Amino acid sequence: MTELPGWMRPPRPEGWLAEDLDNLPDAPRHTELIDGALVFMMSPQRRRHSSIVFSLRTDLTRQAPEGAVVDSEMTVRLDKYNRPEPDVIVSTASIAGDATWYEAKDIILAVEVVSPESVHRDRTVKPHKYAEAGIRHFWRVETEDGDASTAIHVYELDDLTRTYVPIGIFRDTLKVDLPFPIELDVQSLYG
Structure with a gap:
């Protein structure tokens, strides 16, 4: 199993913060933050x-x-x-x-x-x-x-x-x- 990219690990126990979203190298294009969790669309847009x-x-x-x-x-x-x-x-x-x-x-x-x-x-x-x-x-x-x-x-x-x-x-x-x-x-x- 390959190691997860660093941007998939929250930097703090309470999760990600709004300002963290701008500092995620190689994160998928449409990444959102909902309740401190990253949500991203991996499927192609219809x-x-x-x-x-x-x-x-x-x-x-x-x-x-x-x-x-x-x-x-x-x-x-x-x-x-x-x-x-x-x-x-x-x-x-x-x-x-x-x-x-x-x-x-x-x-x-x-x-x-x-x-x-x-x-x-x-x-x-x-x-x-x-x-x-x-x-x-x-x-x-x-x-x-x-x-x-x-x-x-x-x-x-x-x-x-x-x-x-x-x-x-x-x-x-x-x-x-x-x-x-x-x-x-x-x-x-x-x-």
């Missing part, structure tokens, strides 16, 4: 997933107000033990060119496109963490009917309970006023 992410990023960029930044493949620092990587984010602040993460306080929308290997994290773990961190809007993109159609589940943060409440499930046209006016043809996201 075409449907990457197409939806690209389309969302393009459509949101086109509709975003001045000063809003739409990004993907970046982590969000929720706290010292959590730096997940939403599939798409909208931030009110830009970051330096060599930065690797956004601050949760600046994120106005986090989007997760559910894949077979991320179902539990995208439906349960990440929304809970995003809500606790105060991210006001969360979308979960799911495939339905055996991958024949797409649905976007839209949520807004309830300040009292610090949890997300459902706004709606959109299968044809998504039209919302918050976090800014957005209109999307849901079924055209994958094409």
Whole structure:
């Protein structure tokens, strides 16, 4: 048995910290930190997933107000033990060119496109963490009917309970006023 790479061993008993994520030589590309544990995707990204992410990023960029930044493949620092990587984010602040993460306080929308290997994290773990961190809007993109159609589940943060409440499930046209006016043809996201 070959020895495990050094980046697979937490440097302290309580696990990894958010700042450790930037110092992991040879770690897989999409490495996230959830509760002090590294989570990485070793399987190749599916075409449907990457197409939806690209389309969302393009459509949101086109509709975003001045000063809003739409990004993907970046982590969000929720706290010292959590730096997940939403599939798409909208931030009110830009970051330096060599930065690797956004601050949760600046994120106005986090989007997760559910894949077979991320179902539990995208439906349960990440929304809970995003809500606790105060991210006001969360979308979960799911495939339905055996991958024949797409649905976007839209949520807004309830300040009292610090949890997300459902706004709606959109299968044809998504039209919302918050976090800014957005209109999307849901079924055209994958094409």
